[in-house]
Amino acid sequence: MTACPDRLDAIVARLASVLDSNAIIAGAAVGAGYCGDATDERGAPPAIVFRPRNTEGVAAILSACNDAGQALVIQGGRTGLSGGARPQPGEVSLSLERMTSIGAIDTAAGTVIADAGATLQAVQEKAADHELMFGVDIGARGTATIGGNIATNAGGIRVLRYGMYRAQVLGLEAVLADGTILSNLKGLPKDNSGYDLGQFFIGTEGTLGVVTRACLKLHPKPRSRANALCALPSLSAAISLLKNLRKQLGPLLSAFEVIFPEVYAGVIAHSGATPPVPSGAGMYALVEIQGQSETDDEARFAAALMVAYENGVVSDVAVSTSMREYAAIWALREGASEFIFSMSNMIGFDVGLPISGMQSFIDMASRDILIADPDAQFYIFGHLGDGNLHYLVRTDWHERVADAAFAAVARCGGAISAEHGIGLDKKRWLPWIRTPAELATMRRLKAALDPENILNPGRVFNMKATAAEYV
Numbered sequence: 001m002t003a004c005p006d007r008l009d010a011i012v013a014r015l016a017s018v019l020d021s022n023a024i025i026a027g028a029a030v031g032a033g034y035c036g037d038a039t040d041e042r043g044a045p046p047a048i049v050f051r052p053r054n055t056e057g058v059a060a061i062l063s064a065c066n067d068a069g070q071a072l073v074i075q076g077g078r079t080g081l082s083g084g085a086r087p088q089p090g091e092v093s094l095s096l097e098r099m100t101s102i103g104a105i106d107t108a109a110g111t112v113i114a115d116a117g118a119t120l121q122a123v124q125e126k127a128a129d130h131e132l133m134f135g136v137d138i139g140a141r142g143t144a145t146i147g148g149n150i151a152t153n154a155g156g157i158r159v160l161r162y163g164m165y166r167a168q169v170l171g172l173e174a175v176l177a178d179g180t181i182l183s184n185l186k187g188l189p190k191d192n193s194g195y196d197l198g199q200f201f202i203g204t205e206g207t208l209g210v211v212t213r214a215c216l217k218l219h220p221k222p223r224s225r226a227n228a229l230c231a232l233p234s235l236s237a238a239i240s241l242l243k244n245l246r247k248q249l250g251p252l253l254s255a256f257e258v259i260f261p262e263v264y265a266g267v268i269a270h271s272g273a274t275p276p277v278p279s280g281a282g283m284y285a286l287v288e289i290q291g292q293s294e295t296d297d298e299a300r301f302a303a304a305l306m307v308a309y310e311n312g313v314v315s316d317v318a319v320s321t322s323m324r325e326y327a328a329i330w331a332l333r334e335g336a337s338e339f340i341f342s343m344s345n346m347i348g349f350d351v352g353l354p355i356s357g358m359q360s361f362i363d364m365a366s367r368d369i370l371i372a373d374p375d376a377q378f379y380i381f382g383h384l385g386d387g388n389l390h391y392l393v394r395t396d397w398h399e400r401v402a403d404a405a406f407a408a409v410a411r412c413g414g415a416i417s418a419e420h421g422i423g424l425d426k427k428r429w430l431p432w433i434r435t436p437a438e439l440a441t442m443r444r445l446k447a448a449l450d451p452e453n454i455l456n457p458g459r460v461f462n463m464k465a466t467a468a469e470y471v
Contacts, residue, residue, distance in 0.1 A: 007068050007069075007070060008047055008048055008070070008092070010068060011048075011064045011065060011068055011070060012024060012026075012048070014064045015050075015060055015061060015064055018056075018057065018060045019050070019052060019057055019060070019061075020053065022051065022098075023050060023051050023052055023053065023057065023098075024048060024049070024050060024051070025048070025049040025051065026047065026048045026049075027047070030045055030046060030047075030048075030049050030093075032045075033078065034046055034049050034075065034078075034087065034093050034095065035086070035087060036078065036085070036086045036087075037078045037079065037080040037081070037082075037083065037084065037085040037086055038078065038079045038080060038081050038140070039080075039081055039082075039083055039086070039425070041083065041086065041425075042086070043073075043083075043086035043087040043088060044087050044088060044089045044090075044091070045087070046073065046087045046091055046092050046093040047092060048092040048093070049092070049093040049095050050072075050092065050093065050094050050095065051095050051097060051098050052094075052096075052098065052099065053098050053099060054099065054212075055173055055175060055181060055183075055212040055213065056181075058094070058096075058099075058175045058210055058212050059175045059179040059180075059181050060179065061094060062094075062175055062176070062177055062178065062179045062210065062454075062455075063178060063179025064179075065092070065454055066177050066178045066179065066452055066454055069452055069454065070092060070454060071088075071090060071091045071092070071453070071454050071457050072091060072092055072093065072094045072454055072455060072456070073085060073086070073087045073088065073091045073092075073093050073094070073456060074094050074096075074151070074206035074210055074455065074456055075093050075094065075095045075096070075097075076095075076096055076097070076116065076117065076144070076145035076146075076147045076148030076151070077097075077119065077140070077143040077144045077145040077148055078143075079140040079143050079144045079148070080148065080152065080420065080421065080423060081348070081350070081420045082417065082420050082421045082422055082423030082424070082425045082426055083423040083424035083425040083459075084151075084152070084205050084206070084421055084422075084423030084424065084456065084459050085148075085423075086423075086424060088424075088457075088458060091457075094210065096115075096116045096117040096145065096147050096210075096212070097117050097145075098117060099115040099116050099117035099118075099147075099212065100115055100117045100118045100119075100122070101114070101115045101118065102114045102115070102118050102122060102123060102126050105126065105127065105129075105130045105132065105218070106187070107130055107132070109187060110132060110217065110218045110219065110220075111170060111187045111215055111216060111217060111218060112126065112127065112215075112216050112218060113185055113187075113213055113214070113215050113216070114146045114213065114214055114216060115146070115147075115212065115213055116145060116146055116147025116148075116150075116210075116211050116212050116213060116214070117145050117146075117147060118145060118146050119141070119142060119143060119144065119145055119146075120134070120136065120137075120138065120140075120141040120142075120144050120145070120146065120149060121141040121142045123146060123216065124137070124141065127218050127221075128221060131220070131221045132218040132219065132220060132221055133218065133219050133220070133221045133222065134168065134216065134218060134219070135158060135161070135162030135163065135167070135168050135217070135218075135219055136149065136154060136155070136156050136158070136162065136164075136165055136168055137156050137157055137158055138154060138155075138156040138157070139334050139337055146211075146214055146216070147210075147211045147212070147214075149165050150165055150169060150172065150201065150202055150211050150214055151201070151202075151203070151204065151205050151206045151211060151421075152165075152203065152205060152419070152420065152421040153165050153166050153202050153203030153419070153421075154419055155383065155386065155388065155418065155419035156383075156419070157255050157257065157333075157383065158254050158255050158288075159383060159385070159386040159388070160253065160254065160255060160256055160383070160385030160386055161251065161253065161254035161255070161290065162219065162254075164419070165202065165203075166199075166202045166203065167217070168216050168217045169198065169202060169214055169215070169216060169217070170187040170188065170189065170215045170216065170217050171184045171185045171186055171187050171188070171198060171214070171215035172184065172185070172198045172201060172202075172211055172213065172214040172215065173185055173211070173212050173213040173214070174198070174200075174201045174209040174210060174211045174212060175209060175210045175212060176208075176209045176449055176450070177209070177449065177450040177451075177452060177454050177455050182197055182198075182209070183213075184197070184198060185213060185214075185215045186215070187215035187217075200445070200449065203421075204460070205421050205422065205423065205456060205459050205460055206455055206456040206459070207446055207450065207455055207456045207459055207460055208445060208446065208449045208450060208455070209449060209450075209455070210455070220292065222254075222290035222291060222292065223291070223292045223293065223294055224289070224290070224291045224292065224293060224294035224295075224297040224298060225254075225288065225289065225290050225291075225326065226288070226289055226297070226298050226301055226319065226320050226326065227255075227286060227287060227288040227289070227319075227320050227326055227329050227330065228286070228287050228288075228301070228305055228317055228318060228319040228320065228329070229276040229277055229284060229285070229286055229287075229317070229318045229329050229332070230277070230284065230285045230286075230287060230305070230308070230314045230316070230317045231277045231278070231281035231283075231284055231314065231315045231316035231317070232281060232282065232283040232284070232285060232313065232314055232315060233281065233282045233283065233315060234282045234283055235258070235282075235283055235358060235359050235362070236359060237282075237283065237313050237314075238258050238283050238285045238384060239355055239356075239358070239384070240313050241285060241287075241308050241313050241314060242256050242285075242355070242384060242385060244304070244307070244308060244313070245287065245304055245308075248300070248304040248307075249289060249300060249301065249304055252289045252290070252291045252297055252300065252301070253287070253288075253289060253385075254288045254289055254290040255286065255287070255288035255383075255385065256285065256286075256287055256288075256383070256384050256385035257285065257286040257287075257333050257381070257382065257383060257384065257385075258283060258284065258285050258286075258380075258381060258382060258384040258389075259283075259284040259285075259286065259332070259333065259336060259381045260283065260284075260378075260379070260380040260381060261279070261280075261281060261282060261283065261284070262377075262378065262379050262380075263336050263339065263340075263379050263380065263381045264279060264281075264284045264332075265279045266339045266379070267332055267335040267336055267338075267339045268332075270335065270338065270339040270342060271331075271332075271335050271338075271339070273328070273331065273332060273335070275332075276318035276325075276328070276329055276332070277316040277317065277318050278316070281315060281316065285384070286329060286330070286332070286333050287305075289301045301319070302319060305317050305319065333381070336381045336390075340379055340392055343394055344394075345394055345395060345396055346379075346392055346393070346394050347392065347393050347395060347398045347401060347402060348390060348391070348392045348393075349389075349390070349391040349392070349393075349402070349405050349406070349409075349416075350388070350390055350417055350418050350419060350420040351388070351389050351391055351405075351409050351414055351415060351416060351417075351418055352386075352387050352388050352414055352415035352417075352418035352419075353387050353388075353389060353409070353412055353413075353414040353415075354387060354412070354413060354414070355384065355387050357412045357413065357414070358384075358387070358389065360412055361389075361408050361409065361412040361414065362380070362391075364408040364411065364412070365391065365404060365405050365408035365409075366378060368404035368405075368407065368408060369393060369395075369401050369404045369405060371404070372397055372400040372401055372403075372404050373395045373396070373397045373400070373401055375395070375396075376393050376394065376395045376397075376401060377393065377394040377395075378391075378392070378393055378394075379392040379393075379394070380392065383418075386418075387418070388418035388419060389418075391405065393405070402429070403429075406429040406432055406433075407432070409432075409433065410432045410433050414433070415433060416429050416430065416432065416433055421460075422459070422460045422461075423459055423460070424458060424459055427458075427459070427460055427461055427462070430460070430461060436465070439461060439465065440465070442460070442461060443461065443463055443465070446463065447463070
């Protein structure tokens with residue numbers, strides 16, 4: 001598909017009296033940043049980038065494009081890892097980067113209304129100014145936007161305690177493909193007055209509508225926080241530790257991350273940091289608590305970890321005793337991505353698995369991948385507390401390795417995307433874990449809400465089913 005100049009000129013002329021002078025970038029003025037996301041692959045430069053300032057501007061743009069049959073790629077912070085924001089030939093870009101307002105904090109309700117282009121970090125900082133916190137945190141917090149996070153149902157490091165992004169959204173405003181505005185920002189924790197239309201736009205990657213504002217749930221800022229880095233003999237020991245800490249600490253447990261030994265050693269070497277516990281263990285777990293009683297919470301945490309040590313579940317442990325140590329332990333976990341991206345020929349899999357089946361998946365996937373590429377190298381870390389592994393492979397044979405990895409996911413009853421979405425890059429494998437009936441229903445929803453197929457077309461799935469989906 002190629003963009004028709006006459007069609008684009010007509011759209012721009014229609015919008016001239018609606019949008020401000022900075023709302024349209026065209027031709028050579030379109031920067032390279034609009035050609036992709038956080039992956040290495042670049043897409044086709046969009047002929048036009050529309051940059052509205054408000055919901056009404058979004059509605060006008062979508063209405064004009066829908067009437068003209070013009071496809072759009074929806075872009076936020078462009079931090080995605082599945083190609084969803086990568087422009088395809090003939091598409092124009094709808095960028096929400098200028099829609100950055102964050103409303104006043106409602107301290108009684110514990111809510112805030114934020115524009116889709118506001119960054120996650122900006123929301124976190126505004127909440128912190130009022131002794132509140134937002135429940136989602138990810139490494140790209142300074143660039144990732146609220147709209148993009150909602151569109152992909154982002155997760156991050158504290159899903160164990162606070163849930164996915166879906167659990168943080170009490171209401172939202174979105175624009176359908178024809179320019180219809182749906183707005184429900186009341187923020188009511190309980191509202192069963194008919195369909196919850198907002199759910200159409202959470203986790204659907206901009207294919208059913210464009211989120212423009214959201215009412216977000218906030219939580220009391222923790223008065224106590226501590227973390228620990230544990231050395232363990234195996235993944236099964238880490239799972240046992242998770243089970244025991246859940247039982248002993250309940251909702252006090254806010255994060256449980258695992259770092260496999262290859263990644264731990266690599267991060268230490270790459271960063272030059274002093275390891276909290278020595279290398280050489282079979283597994284490492286980063287455990288965090290957040291609570292409201294500094295003395296009692298930290299004592300419970302230390303006692304629970306001591307029991308695990310005395311029972312042989314944990315072979316070594318370093319518990320933070322200051323905010324400096326707390327930050328240093330988290331820096332090791334966040335350093336995993338930097339270490340991984342420092343190497344070439346990496347392919348990453350963001351998979352969701354039943355916790356009890358994680359070892360089976362690793363054994364199966366590693367075996368089959370080594371058949372596909374005997375020289376493959378494995379690097380694994382992730383959010384054990386919610387069943388999400390970042391399973392990365394260094395290989396020259398990306399496609400055959402991806403087939404082996406996703407086949408193992410399917411056999412283990414998992415998800416090929418736990419938190420990064422499907423986008424363009426993973427849709428080939430979606431039928432491996434979704435039934436024909438599920439895919440057909442997705443297409444029916446897409447056809448109903450976006451009959452001209454202008455919103456992120458070709459993302460998640462193609463509108464025409466292929467024979468491979470029914471094998």
